[in-house]
Amino acid sequence: MEMLGKGKRFNKLLPYLLVAPIVIWIVVTIFIPLFSVIKESFYSTGFIGTKGTFVGLDQYKSTLTSSAYWTAWKKSLIWVFGNGLMQTVLAFSVALLLNKASRMTNFARNWIIIPWIIPTIVVAIFWQWIFNGSYGIFNNVLQSLHLIDKPINLLGDSFWSFPIVIFINTWHWFPFMAVIVLAGLSTISQDIYEAADVDGANVWQKFWRITFPSLGKITFALGLVGTLWSFNIFDTIYILTGGGPAGASTTVPVMIYQQAFEQFKIGQASATSIITAVFLSIFAFFFLKYAGPKED
Template sequence: MNSKTARSRKNIPVLPYLLVLPITAWIVVTIFVPLFQVVRESFYNTGFIGTSGSFVGLDNYTTLIFSSEYWSKWGKSLIWVLGNGLLQTVLAFSIALLLNRPGKIRQWLRTWVIIPWVIPTIVVCIFWQWIFNGSYGILNDALMSFGWIDKPINLLGHPFWSLPILIFINTWHWFPFMTVIVLAGLTIISQDMYEASSIDGANKWQQFWKITFPQLNPILFALGLVGTLWSFNIFDLIHILTSGGPAGATTTVPVYIYQMAFQSFQLGKASAASVITSLLLLVFATVFIKFASPKEE
């Protein structure tokens, strides 16, 4: 018995472990070590990066949990996520269904539809800021030329319109990604199902809800989970265009945490906010997987 055990231990391959060792070390260094530091800092009242604060226990957590300011940023984030999700889904489905039809021009459009997605975010921000700027934006110039407005409107600086405009810009930037994924899913659906349903008298709308949508459930589930978490954590576009303004109108949770850490110099409190936010997103992901995952037939 002992000889067999010793022989089996000698036969354990070492090469696979050596191959995964670099990526494992990279994950530990770049993810788990910073994560540990964030959790540790959340129990201190650290101000500047590089300074040491005093231990305050759960004070940072209790302050945030009972902070109306923190939860109001969650409200902005929910509007941001829902707005992006709704617009991107409708636009991606519409374009994907159009591009799924045969035709030479549609083959050409399949290539060019991804252009907004491959443009760097900073370029997208400069491009749309030039369009919506209240002083020299071409949108205001066009609207005044048609006589629709009397004076320029600073949409990115408007308390109400700033967040919808950012949602529109982010949707324009990211909808091609969802379009490509949905289009890939449409191409693997058997055309025999559509032909059989047409013989049975089903119209296009019935085919969509009875064939297309159910067949895309696994893809939509993955997009719903990853897309929601991805959209929630978008920081760069908002920070570049509005920096969370005007008067906090576009301050989502990631922007709020950044401002708390690097503008208000409350690193400990920002770390606690990061931990709370991460836990809430983890709860969302768990619930989403449990109730929205495709059921095996």
């Protein structure tokens, strides 16, 4: 009876023991750093490791009343919308083209993911070489075609730098979205398309009436995760432009980095991070509530 009782207790504890490692990992890697950031947001900490004075909500007020913060938000929204639009159009276009079985499409399916798996630093280096104002191949081609008289430093131009970085990031990430959409297309029965052909539906009607609605759950997931993911992209922008020139590509994540590690305002950066996280959480809440796919 004693052994039976121990066996029952062990069976009750087993699920908790199996879950414990991941719970500990989450606490160590997410909650402890999060609480540390919240704590620092109330102190005027400068350098990492130093102790600042308690300032309460002053840094939150400073962020919310800062024109630079809202300008960075404007840049972030342009960044998210630009990437979202270009990646969606490219991903759906490529996925629809590759959804037809042939030797060429099978080859393309295997290699389309290549841009996505290339490390960001490598992507940044070769696109910097392509768009370089002195020796870049892009300027060389334009001059050879007599479209421009002198080289253009696109990544150093206050107008063109941000659109170019959006283009580079789109090139890097759209293959991942295309693969997800392609996987979704494979789940749609061909019988539905054959019935639509009998009814005389054209390509556009089949896309809007069959393809797009059938991918509702996939597009919802990509819309939520992709938006939050895109908003928080830092490395591509910082490596290519550093947020410049003259703040032309300074999004919110870049601004937070600059506050923390260039201006040495860890406390201010922490407050800015918390405020931004709250706004993103509000967006996620309303997106889940109102944009989620309706259950049949």
